[in-house]
Amino acid sequence: MRRVPSLPGQTRHPALPGHMVVCGDDALAERLAAELRELYRVRVTVVVPSLPGTGTAGTGTERWAAAAALFARMQAVVNRASATDPEPGIRVLQAAVLDEQAFADAGVARADALALVHDDDETNIRAALAARRLNPRLRLVIRLYDRRLGRHLADLLDQAAAVASPGLDPTVLDTSTTVLSDADTAAPALVATAVTGTSKVVQADGLLLRAAERTPPRPGQVAAPGLCTLALLSATANDPAGTEGSDASGQDGPLLLPDEDAVAAATGRGTVVLETVTHVGPTRPSGRLTGRGLPLGSLFSRRLRRSLAGLVLSVLGLAVASWLTTGDHPLHAAYLTLLDLFAIGDPAVGEPTARQVLQLLSGLAGLLLLPVLLAAVLEGLGTFRTASALRRPPRGLSGHVVLLGLGKVGTRVLARLHELGIPVVCVEEDPEARGIPLARRLHVPTVIGDVTQEGVLEAAKVHRAHALLAVTSSDTTNLEAALYARSVAPRLRVSLRLYDDAFATAVHRTLRAAHPEALTRSRSVSTLAAPAFAGAMMGRRILGAIPVERRVLVFAALDVAGHPQLEGRTIAESFRPGAWRVLAVDSTDPGDRLPDLAVAPSHDGTEHYGGLLWDPHLGYVLHPQDRVVLAATRQGLAELLGTHLPDHPSTASP
DSSP: OOOOOOOTTOOSSOTTTTEEEEOSSSSHHHHHHHHHTTTTTOOOEEEEESSSSSSSSHHHHHHHHHHHHHHHHHHHHHHHHHHHHHOOEEEEEEEEEEEEHHHHTTTTTGOOOOEEEOHHHHHHHHHHHHHHHHHHHHHHEEOOOOOHHHHHHHHHHHHEEEEETTOOOOOHHHHHEEOOOHHHHHHHHHHHOOOOOOOOEEETEEEEEEEEEOOOOOTTTOOOOOEEEEOOTTTTTTTTTSSSTTSSOOOOOOOEEHHHHHHHTTTOOEEEEEEEEEOOOOOOOOOOHHHHHOHHHHHOOOHHHHHHHHHHHHHHHHHHHHHHHHHOHHHHHHHHHHHHHOOOOOOOTTTTHHHHHHHHHHHHHHHHHHHHHHHHHHHHHHHHHHHHOOOOOTTTSSOOOHHHHHHHHHHHHHHHHHTTHHHHHHHEEEOOTTTTHHHHHHHHEEEEEEETTTTTTHHTGGGOOOOEEESSOHHHHHHHHHHHHHHHOTTTTTEESSOOOHHHHHHHHHHHHOOTTTOOOOHHHHHHHHHHHHHHHHSSSSEEEEEETTTEEEEEESHHHHHHTHHHHHOHHOTTTTTTEEEEEEEEOOGOOOOOEEEETTTTTOEEEOOOOEOOOOOOOHHHHHHHHEEEEHHHHHHHHSSOOOOOOOOHHH
16 A cells, blocks of 8 residues: 555545545546535545556556546645635545555545446455445445446345444445446437437336437427426537537526426427336346347348249259159159259160150259359358358448447447447447447447548448447547548537547537537546436435436435425425426335335235326425435535535525
8 A cells, every 4th residue: 555645735534524435547536526525515535546457458557647647637626626625625545456454544434435436347346345344334336337247246235234234224225335337327428419319218226217309399389298398408409509519508508407487488499308207127138149040041142042942943843844744653753853953863764755854954953053052051151150250331321320439438339329229330449349249249330440540430431421429538539530530521420528628628619610510519428427426425316317418417216304405395396496306206105115116015015016106296295204206407416415505506595
């Protein structure tokens, strides 16, 4: 363990009320720490690597440079906070290994929550096991890419907490361990920036919430009904010269959770509407093969199948002719025809002329059968050989999405595009990338090559594509690919994954000025994922989040008890425009309440759908024992949890 003295303005005590610990090695740790401190007003300790990590991607030099850069950025954050706040409430430590000694120095033994957001799953798992032994009551938020492993790990850690602390409240166990994936959180937002007209989906606890983006209705046209309006899009959302590329939100910017008056007054603006809520069962892993066997069409081409059918008809015709001309039994006539066909019959010397002619025709058909059988064998072998190979983009492909990068984020984006039925062509430099097996299994056309090299994007048919989605881990690669694609197709819709917000805004404005007729968007994975991680650390059940341009709307399940903004108020009175809105109410007795939000208990011991009442009556009074599902902004959720002063216009008290 290598420790450094506290930076100027850092607190020295190991644990304080509202103390959170964040351990990470990339941008997500930095964004998460800022989210916790600026929005939730809690004290944060950030533990960054002091030596290159093992078992992670990249060379030791690269990992050391990344760790040093992260430490420098966190130091800058502390310095800026110290300049305006005598107690900035944030400190930075360095640790080579996340062991019990490192956690003791960070104050994990008395901390409220610990977030393990390293880019390596194994590092996070080892650290989670050590932290659970040190503090069984600790609220854990773990970043894992493997979703199945994450579910098993959460169950294991919750069980360990119950065994180590028998008196632990069962309601705490429900949120003691949360496993999230930044790729899963950011993938829907990245897809939405590249494809219009798609729904945004939040799936959790047996519920599937679908939010649809709708264009402004034309004069005389009636808007489609929905449960409620979640957001008003910016007035320039469909304008290439708009300001959607930055975080600025003036009067023309996006308006989250508007009231009815704002919706009625916002003519000509698109909306995001909560469209449907359905009950879904547990997600089952898809098998490797969807059927018991491969169809015949996947083995043999149409031309070869036609040739085989013609030969079969010829043999049948020869057998019938032999039966009619020789007077033999039909089976004997077919037998002689097959002998002649395979050239193993005796010559028809001294036989009738009809028999001799049929033998010659059968021999000719046998000569034609040989190359067809050989072609069938070769084509079948070729099909099996190329079954594990990547497809090439079809010649006439158009209107597709070109996806650059098949890493962690790119793999989730590819899966999302495939679920939506959107044609996609992938471009990846590394043939051993994480998403290559998925592209092969889904039969997605893939080009292996460097996107910065000439001819690679042309091979992906970018000149006929609908959009370009660049999600590689390199900002310069994404930018270079976008600039080259725009030179080939000036009207191409471009969405970039960029880390720095200032750089993203500059890129957006430059591309918008150079190509005003095209749409350009930029997103940061860490910025999109940080709100969900921060909400989980606060101990509330964060169901998910949907992006609204460059802002985020969070869905959460809360108990009414302990929240004066909800308790004893009607649904209408609890609604705070621009901050939060109650979407559903569960009035089931807390003792009989089931973990799955989509089901309710019954007297016969079975589970029935309908635990939540969606679109409740505005006059319903919320009781302390009620549980609600609400949509909230990040600032609104922070104020609702009582950890943030209402100094933001969207969260100011009425």
